[in-house]
Amino acid sequence: DTEVTQTPKHLVMGMTNKKSLKCEQHMGHRAMYWYKQKAKKPPELMFVYSYEKLSINESVPSRFSPECPNSSLLNLHLHALQPEDSALYLCASSPIGRPGELFFGEGSRLTVL
Amino acid sequence: LAKTTQPISMDSYEGQEVNITCSHNNIATNDYITWYQQFPSQGPRFIIQGYKTKVTNEVASLFIPADRKSSTLSLPRVSLSDTAVYYCLVGDWGSGNTGKLIFGQGTTLQVKP
Secondary structure (H helix, E strand, C coil), rough: CCECCCCCCCEEEECCCEEEEEEECCCCCCEEEEECCCCCCCEEEEEECCEEEEEECCCCCCEEEEEEEEEEEEEEECCCCCCHHHHEEEEEEEECCCCCCCCECCCCCEEEE | CCCCCCCEEEEECCCEEEEEEEEEECCCCCCCCEEEEEEECCCCCCEECCCEEEEEEECCCCECCCCEEEEEEEECCCHHHHCCCEEEEEEEECCCCCCCCCCCCEEEEEECC
């Protein structure tokens, strides 16, 4: 059972589409993360939010746009993606004071046609 | 961030104890060692975290020698459901609000009947 909920679980989009991935947690965690994972590879860090402010951007292309509207929600807006962006996108949160202990959602499987 | 080295894969049998060793020769004074488990198409799950000596929880034990240049995750009496990828991470997230958790290649553990 995961306490980080990601929607949608699966998404298929064309290269000209605009879509969003959503992540929600109600554990009171004030740090939230986006990771990208390709098949048989480790998760790659994309963005980190702390107290709703972007604290880490791992040089992610601008076609990925994160947003943290409040302490429970994290969005990833997608626009003009490429087929190589197809991957499992994982959201995570961590409690303040225990930043090494991430709670991950089950991910959103994205396919870009 | 300290680089970690783990075996690519390991095999075991049900009921055996499994030890997965991770090397982190350039670990820094403030770095913690954290292990995650990941099943296919799911987000990683936090297993255990430690700084030195031995840490034990209901799932695993973590052994860290005095020089902290390596660590060993010990899984007692594994079952088929322990088949997964195990990641060792090292970083300075013992304090502060967010953790820049960078995943290495991980160890794929295959438990056989």
